[in-house]
Amino acid sequence: MLNYHFRLAVAGIRRNPVLTLLIVAAVSFGVAMTMTAVTVLYVMAGDPIPGRSGQLFAVQIDSGGPPSRKAGDPEPATQLTYRDALALLDARAARRQVAMYETSMTVAPANPSLMPFSIFVRVTSPDFFAMFDVPMLYGHSWSQSNAPQTGPIVVLGKKLNERLFGGTDSVGKSVALNGASYQVIAVTDDWDPKPRFYDVIGGQNFEEGDDAYLPLALSIGRGLSTAEYVTCPPGQPPGDTFADMLRSECVWLQFWVQLPHQAEVAGYRRFLNNYSRDQQRSGRFAWPANPRLRNVRDWLVAQKVVPDDARLSVIVASGFFAVCLVSALGLMLAKALGRSAEFGIRRALGASGRDLFSQVVVESGIVGLLGGVCGVTLTLLCLRALRTLFPGGMGRIAQMDESLLAATIALALLATIVVGFYPAWRSMHVAPALQMKGG
Amino acid sequence: MEIVPILAALRRNKSGALLAVVQIALTLAIVSNIVSIVVSRTYLMTRPTGTQEHELFALGYRLTGGIANVSTLEADLNSIRTNSDVVDVVATNSYPLRGGGWLQGSVGLIPGALSSRRLSAHTAVYQMDQHGLGTLGLELLEGRNFNAAEIERGQTGTDSVPLVAIVSKALALELFPHGSALGKLIYLTFDPDRPIAVIGVVDRLQSPGAAGTIDEHASENSIILPIVAAGPIGLFVVRVRPGTLDTAMREVQDALFKTNPNRIFGRLRPFDEIRRTAYQKDRAIAIALSTIGLVLVAITAFAIVGLTSFWVIRRKTQIGLRRALGATRLGIVRYFLLENALLCSVGVAIGAMTAETLSVWLWSRYGTDRLPLFELLSSVLIVAALGQGAAALPALRAARISPTEALRAL
Numbered sequence: 001m002l003n004y005h006f007r008l009a010v011a012g013i014r015r016n017p018v019l020t021l022l023i024v025a026a027v028s029f030g031v032a033m034t035m036t037a038v039t040v041l042y043v044m045a046g047d048p049i050p051g052r053s054g055q056l057f058a059v060q061i062d063s064g065g066p067p068s069r070k071a072g073d074p075e076p077a078t079q080l081t082y083r084d085a086l087a088l089l090d091a092r093a094a095r096r097q098v099a100m101y102e103t104s105m106t107v108a109p110a111n112p113s114l115m116p117f118s119i120f121v122r123v124t125s126p127d128f129f130a131m132f133d134v135p136m137l138y139g140h141s142w143s144q145s146n147a148p149q150t151g152p153i154v155v156l157g158k159k160l161n162e163r164l165f166g167g168t169d170s171v172g173k174s175v176a177l178n179g180a181s182y183q184v185i186a187v188t189d190d191w192d193p194k195p196r197f198y199d200v201i202g203g204q205n206f207e208e209g210d211d212a213y214l215p216l217a218l219s220i221g222r223g224l225s226t227a228e229y230v231t232c233p234p235g236q237p238p239g240d241t242f243a244d245m246l247r248s249e250c251v252w253l254q255f256w257v258q259l260p261h262q263a264e265v266a267g268y269r270r271f272l273n274n275y276s277r278d279q280q281r282s283g284r285f286a287w288p289a290n291p292r293l294r295n296v297r298d299w300l301v302a303q304k305v306v307p308d309d310a311r312l313s314v315i316v317a318s319g320f321f322a323v324c325l326v327s328a329l330g331l332m333l334a335k336a337l338g339r340s341a342e343f344g345i346r347r348a349l350g351a352s353g354r355d356l357f358s359q360v361v362v363e364s365g366i367v368g369l370l371g372g373v374c375g376v377t378l379t380l381l382c383l384r385a386l387r388t389l390f391p392g393g394m395g396r397i398a399q400m401d402e403s404l405l406a407a408t409i410a411l412a413l414l415a416t417i418v419v420g421f422y423p424a425w426r427s428m429h430v431a432p433a434l435q436m437k438g439g
Numbered sequence: 440m441e442i443v444p445i446l447a448a449l450r451r452n453k454s455g456a457l458l459a460v461v462q463i464a465l466t467l468a469i470v471s472n473i474v475s476i477v478v479s480r481t482y483l484m485t486r487p488t489g490t491q492e493h494e495l496f497a498l499g500y501r502l503t504g505g506i507a508n509v510s511t512l513e514a515d516l517n518s519i520r521t522n523s524d525v526v527d528v529v530a531t532n533s534y535p536l537r538g539g540g541w542l543q544g545s546v547g548l549i550p551g552a553l554s555s556r557r558l559s560a561h562t563a564v565y566q567m568d569q570h571g572l573g574t575l576g577l578e579l580l581e582g583r584n585f586n587a588a589e590i591e592r593g594q595t596g597t598d599s600v601p602l603v604a605i606v607s608k609a610l611a612l613e614l615f616p617h618g619s620a621l622g623k624l625i626y627l628t629f630d631p632d633r634p635i636a637v638i639g640v641v642d643r644l645q646s647p648g649a650a651g652t653i654d655e656h657a658s659e660n661s662i663i664l665p666i667v668a669a670g671p672i673g674l675f676v677v678r679v680r681p682g683t684l685d686t687a688m689r690e691v692q693d694a695l696f697k698t699n700p701n702r703i704f705g706r707l708r709p710f711d712e713i714r715r716t717a718y719q720k721d722r723a724i725a726i727a728l729s730t731i732g733l734v735l736v737a738i739t740a741f742a743i744v745g746l747t748s749f750w751v752i753r754r755k756t757q758i759g760l761r762r763a764l765g766a767t768r769l770g771i772v773r774y775f776l777l778e779n780a781l782l783c784s785v786g787v788a789i790g791a792m793t794a795e796t797l798s799v800w801l802w803s804r805y806g807t808d809r810l811p812l813f814e815l816l817s818s819v820l821i822v823a824a825l826g827q828g829a830a831a832l833p834a835l836r837a838a839r840i841s842p843t844e845a846l847r848a849l
Contacts, residue, residue: 033731106503179503319468323739390720
């Protein structure tokens with residue numbers, strides 16, 4: 001029976017190619033726009049570190065107080081001062097804790113004919129790799145114990161290792177950074193959380209990650225300053241030397257902790273409150289304790305990582321989809337009513353209302369499938385357009401994968417079949433005699 | 440006129456009429472909001488920086504060896520100034536539209552009041568010598584430029600608070616809403632012994648982060664301090680004679696390479712490119728939304744053509760009858776256009792209300808600009824015209840139906 005419906009449907013489509021084409025076009029455009037917008041939002045708002053996002057918490061200490069922000073805004077600075085970061089690191093109140101910042105350095109390749117180039121280096125305390133589950137290609141990262149003793153060491157990112165050593169195992173070799181020699185102790189594998197939740201301060205949340213990693217103690221000792229935002233309380237500039245900066249009330253380090261259990265979260269919250277109150281008591285903070293402890297998801301929301309533009313585009317795209325569906329509905333209705341005579345004859349020859357209903361629904365399904373296939377092509381085009389329009393971060397996001405492909409076709413199919421119910425229902429109620437007379 | 444028969448016909452075909460109305464209404468609601476967003480983005484993108492952008496480029500470097508002090512910096516600048524295509528050059532800490540960085544500071548009217556919003560203002564802080572105004576091409580509204588004696592020169596990191604400053608008009612107005620800022624004292628620190636006198640006001644000088652904000656103070660508040668900081672990392676803004684940008688950029692780089700070859704250059708950035716990069720996202724969104732709007736309008740148009748054609752075919756007999764009974768071709772065209780106009784007006788009315796609601800909702804949730812009446816009305820006109828245009832084609836075809844042919848089918 002389905003086969004028969006199918007053959008009839010194909011015949012019906014061929015009888016009215018222009019109308020069918022319009023319906024397919026409407027459906028595929030609607031689906032493509034919606035899926036493009038959803039892809040972007042999906043990746044942007046996606047969980048950057050599945051399985052762990054509930055355990056990782058960003059720490060904020062209100063070291064600037066109300067004078068450092070707009071009136072009525074209770075949100076403390078997103079970064080920490082060096083003294084607070086150091087104090088929290090030393091306290092070891094969480095399962096794992098990491099203080100970090102990003103610096104810019106110059107690499108001189110071993111081959112003297114190659115020009116030196118700039119890289120971004122994440123300067124971090126030891127827990128980073130274990131806490132964020134960074135996979136290692138070669139070697140092992142520095143651990144809590146050996147960081148201060150061993151000399152200048154560096155962990156290379158996979159890309160930088162490819163550029164400097166052709167992707168070979170470079171552990172034990174040395175790299176010239178800012179003119180000094182550092183020994184490679186490990187190379188990370190591909191690791192690229194989207195968005196780069198642990199460092200959203202610069203607003204470059206979807207850009208490529210870090211090129212290399214240096215120990216915090218070593219980098220502070222060498223006076224490597226941050227390449228990112230430094231925010232100082234009004235009237236308290238960072239001072240002139242790096243030592244002044246370390247003592248200042250300027251914030252420039254990110255601080256994260258890992259708290260696997262709910263009880264530990266509550267405990268750490270208490271710890272942060274106590275720490276703030278201690279600072280208040282010692283006269284450093286002239287305002288009540290106001291720390292923040294947010295897991296990855298809440299942090300991304302609080303930092304407005306998913307740009308409103310992405311949400312805006314989903315709203316626009318949904319509206320677009322609605323218009324396309326209304327168009328498709330109108331056209332399908334027109335098509336179905338245009339075949340009243342045919343249906344009348346079939347009714348007179350013994351076809352039941354249900355037969356006609358399923359006939360029209362099958363037709364809608366075929367049109368939906370066609371729309372879905374065209375929609376996939378269009379989505380690919382849209383994503384490519386997005387990549388050209390927004391180079392950089394967006395290029396990594398606007399990608400089509402299997403689930404998106406399936407979702408596109410499914411959406412087209414589902415939407416057309418649902419929309420097709422109304423014309424199908426109308427067709428069911430064609431009175432045979434009246435149509436026969438007219439025909 | 441023909442309203443009564445039209446209404447009767449529409450009543451017989453409620454679902455078709457309803458669909459047309461919904462289609463028009465939705466299209467209008469979305470298109471008008473798209474227009475509004477695109478217009479406001481375009482406005483953002485076209486705000487002037489206050490500089491002579493087409494003649495400027497920026498160049499950053501890092502010295503990996505050799506000496507870096509005030510005199511080598513002067514030597515660098517002078518080697519650039521010898522180039523005949525170069526109008527002037529200035530060493531600076533940043534430039535408009537550069538992006539973020541530690542440049543935001545706050546200035547106060549009294550030393551202790553920096554945290555009081557009534558007596559202070561946040562501002563971008565530029566550090567340039569007397570060449571800054573000429574190089575950037577800033578328009579001095581009041582007062583004067585720095586003179587050579589006022590410039591604080593030193594290594595990066597040495598303690599220097601200048602005695603004078605030039606501010607942008609926006610900052611001057613925020614600090615001194617009543618009367619001129621000229622000659623007034625402002626404070627950058629808590630230190631009451633370090634007042635800074637405003638000696639000049641420039642019309643406009645955008646902040647480095649201006650592209651990312653719609654806050655007028657954040658984008659327009661700027662202060663220029665007469666500071667030259669020498670160090671291993673440097674940033675120059677160079678102004679060249681019009682049309683010589685490409686050659687001048689290369690020559691300047693070569694000249695600097697000669698004074699100290701231990702130099703890594705950042706990308707040379709013509710100001711036009713700086714602006715493009717800064718507003719890349721806004722531009723892309725404007726393009727993407729415009730495309731969506733156009734496709735949407737096209738789909739609506741096709742759908743209206745399709746639907747009207749269909750109704751024309753369905754009513755072939757009716758048209759034939761009317762023609763046989765004496766209706767003119769014009770009468771038939773008018774009938775269909777009037778019918779369509781009726782549907783369009785209802786759709787447009789509902790659409791306008793939906794558009795306004797959507798706009799208010801977007802405004803409250805996403806801080807987009809409210810839909811201005813003018814843009815709503817233009818969108819209404821566009822959509823209405825589109826609806827009529829799309830219906831005209833099938834209506835003309837309907838008029839060509841010959842009465843005999845239509846009646847033969849009876």
